[in-house]
Amino acid sequence: MPQAPKITSVDALPADEAKWIEFQKISWSDQTGKSRVWEAASRKTRGKSGVDAVAISTVIRHPNRPPSTIIILQYRPPVDAVCVEFPAGLVDEKETPKEASIRELHEETGYRGEVTSLSPTIVSDPGMSTANMQLATVEVQLKEGDQEPEQALDDGEFIERVVVPLEELYERLIQYDKEGKRVDARLWHWAEGLHFAKTML
Amino acid sequence: MPQAPKITSVDALPADEAKWIEFQKISWSDQTGKSRVWEAASRKTRGKSGVDAVAISTVIRHPNRPPSTIIILQYRPPVDAVCVEFPAGLVDEKETPKEASIRELHEETGYRGEVTSLSPTIVSDPGMSTANMQLATVEVQLKEGDQEPEQALDDGEFIERVVVPLEELYERLIQYDKEGKRVDARLWHWAEGLHFAKTML
Numbered sequence: 001m002p003q004a005p006k007i008t009s010v011d012a013l014p015a016d017e018a019k020w021i022e023f024q025k026i027s028w029s030d031q032t033g034k035s036r037v038w039e040a041a042s043r044k045t046r047g048k049s050g051v052d053a054v055a056i057s058t059v060i061r062h063p064n065r066p067p068s069t070i071i072i073l074q075y076r077p078p079v080d081a082v083c084v085e086f087p088a089g090l091v092d093e094k095e096t097p098k099e100a101s102i103r104e105l106h107e108e109t110g111y112r113g114e115v116t117s118l119s120p121t122i123v124s125d126p127g128m129s130t131a132n133m134q135l136a137t138v139e140v141q142l143k144e145g146d147q148e149p150e151q152a153l154d155d156g157e158f159i160e161r162v163v164v165p166l167e168e169l170y171e172r173l174i175q176y177d178k179e180g181k182r183v184d185a186r187l188w189h190w191a192e193g194l195h196f197a198k199t200m201l
Numbered sequence: 202m203p204q205a206p207k208i209t210s211v212d213a214l215p216a217d218e219a220k221w222i223e224f225q226k227i228s229w230s231d232q233t234g235k236s237r238v239w240e241a242a243s244r245k246t247r248g249k250s251g252v253d254a255v256a257i258s259t260v261i262r263h264p265n266r267p268p269s270t271i272i273i274l275q276y277r278p279p280v281d282a283v284c285v286e287f288p289a290g291l292v293d294e295k296e297t298p299k300e301a302s303i304r305e306l307h308e309e310t311g312y313r314g315e316v317t318s319l320s321p322t323i324v325s326d327p328g329m330s331t332a333n334m335q336l337a338t339v340e341v342q343l344k345e346g347d348q349e350p351e352q353a354l355d356d357g358e359f360i361e362r363v364v365v366p367l368e369e370l371y372e373r374l375i376q377y378d379k380e381g382k383r384v385d386a387r388l389w390h391w392a393e394g395l396h397f398a399k400t401m402l
Binding site for chain 2: 002003004005006007008009010011012013015016017019020021022023024025026027028029030031032033034037038039040041042043053057059067068075076077078079081083085088119120121122123124125126127128129130131132133137143156158166173174177182183184185186187188189190191192193194195196197198200201
């Protein structure tokens with residue numbers, strides 16, 4: 001029976017116990033030749049693609065519904081909140097980012113589509129982290145009467161998918177925030193770029 | 202004399218030496234009641250606003266130039282590359298995010314403007330980090346003949362600002378990537394949302 005996830009304790013994590021992430025002490029010589037140190041977090045899971053993760057901006061087109069995208073809601077322990085994000089996931093050791101995009105979109109939402117573009121390798125938070133990613137755009141063409149597909153989640157994965165008309169995305173994210181959910185910065189920026197194009201140009 | 206920054210070594214950072222970031226071992230009880238552990242990185246610098254950082258999407262309006270934004274280029278040791286980002290920075294201990302937005306925009310670009318919107322608190326990479334931020338939109342109205350203002354950088358800060366017409370932003374980011382620079386994921390998403398609105402809807 002699903003119940004609300006709950007944090008029971010937060011402790012300092014000794015470096016030699018960490019399995020998924022690690023801390024780097026980066027010694028570097030700056031633009032004046034001065035020796036300096038920078039601290040960064042890093043994922044230990046990066047595979048041979050060199051890309052940690054992918055996210056997917058989906059466009060669902062349907063004969064008589066407005067163009068829509070899919071966002072997912074899932075609890076994220078680091079911020080102790082249900083987060084609102086694009087479908088996303090880590091790239092497996094031997095996968096390409098494009099393959100990971102198709103797989104993750106299917107697992108988290110049930111949908112399959114065509115990857116119509118793939119961003120360059122972009123960096124998630126380069127002031128504190130080595131993490132990088134690629135953003136795939138996937139087009140899904142539905143026909144009249146197509147049923148909503150089943151998600152393909154692992155046991156113990158609790159991910160809610162929501163299909164949102166693109167026209168309503170920005171307001172929907174504001175609404176989720178008011179409900180106490182936390183919107184992912186990348187999804188927010190995408191929605192704000194879209195909103196900006198419609199309202200400020 | 203500015204010279205190319207260079208990494209001299211990358212070592213494991215023991216938790217008790219870290220000054221800026223820390224590792225958390227989060228014990229939590231999942232949706233089935235099972236006890237689980239999540240590893241996260243966290244900034245140690247969060248002040249009383251509860252928000253780690255701000256970024257600023259600027260809109261420069263001018264009587265006879267196209268609407269433009271400002272991006273900054275700076276070397277980031279965690280990814281050993283010059284990164285292309287919105288102006289951004291940490292919120293000081295006693296500052297509000299809005300105040301930090303005005304200050305950071307001025308320091309990094311020289312421009313001052315009016316904050317016309319401020320995003321909710323959004324989360325930068327919630328699968329691995331507690332980091333959060335707000336995105337401010339700042340409007341700068343220029344008059345014919347206004348000079349480009351001076352940046353107000355600290356000694357040892359090397360930040361290049363670039364004013365880019367919004368119509369050219371997406372292609373410009375692709376060009377920077379081809380030159381070996383690394384585009385920040387949030388800036389990329391904003392530009393892709395804008396591009397999407399113009400090309401896919």
